[in-house]
Amino acid sequence: MTGLVQGYGNRQVIRGMDLVLGVGVFGLLGPNGAGKTTLFRTLATVTPPRGGSLEICGEEVLSEASVRRARRNIGYLPQDFTFFPSYSVYDFVRYCAWLRDVPEREADGATRLALEKVDLADRAKARMKSLSGGMVRRAGIASAIVGAPRLLLLDEPTVGLDPAQRLEFRSLIRSLRDVAVVLSTHLVEDVAALCDDVAVLTDGGFVFRGTPADLAGRAAADSFGDSPLERGYMAVLGQAGRAAAV
């Protein structure tokens, strides 16, 4: 994306953002209201940009036809995703495969594979409304990865997962090949465990981009936090806040 602008009403939320992503896991950190979900919705082509340009898999997203082509390559797990409660887990993921134009002859196999990857194969026939919160989140992850998208957008995917499930989620993400993953989280340990590249978003712009080790290196002697990465993150936010106040 180049010079991307996004907002609501008179309010600008993303202010002229440039971002190029390749294969790997890109972590997006930022406080509440920083614009992470707004950025995800724009990358997922749910909301057209107000300004600037967006290119997905080498094609600029402009016309309705280019949006449709882009969506075939995008797996998106929104922060609050919806589903038909009476659908079975299998039908929910299969429906998402259909929405993404996964070829008909591949859709059943892709659905089964996605359910296996999130360890829900044995619940395939259960109704969505009968699942626990963590299982619903795993079904959502399956709906995002079904059909092996090239761009995977995961907005706070680990919310509601228990510690064992979070570890399984990490190994699932590590097992993905040839995918650009964008992962937003409030848990810096997820970033430390998964990301090669991390950015801190605040007030609609990036105030940091680098490796998790670079971010940890930004910690100052008086920074808050229980780990080097948390202290680095808090230091970056503190510096951004002071700069904005000047």
Ligand SMILES: Nc1ncnc2c1ncn2[C@@H]1O[C@H](COP(=O)(O)OP(=O)(O)OP(=O)(O)O)[C@@H](O)[C@H]1O
């Ligand atoms: N539909 C909307 N209409 C108007 N303003 C909105 C809308 N959605 C989000 N906003 C505003 O845009 C800003 C960015 O919100 P966004 O949800 O993108 O932040 P976020 O970084 O995802 O926050 P969180 O960590 O709480 O999920 C916030 O000030 C929010 O109030």
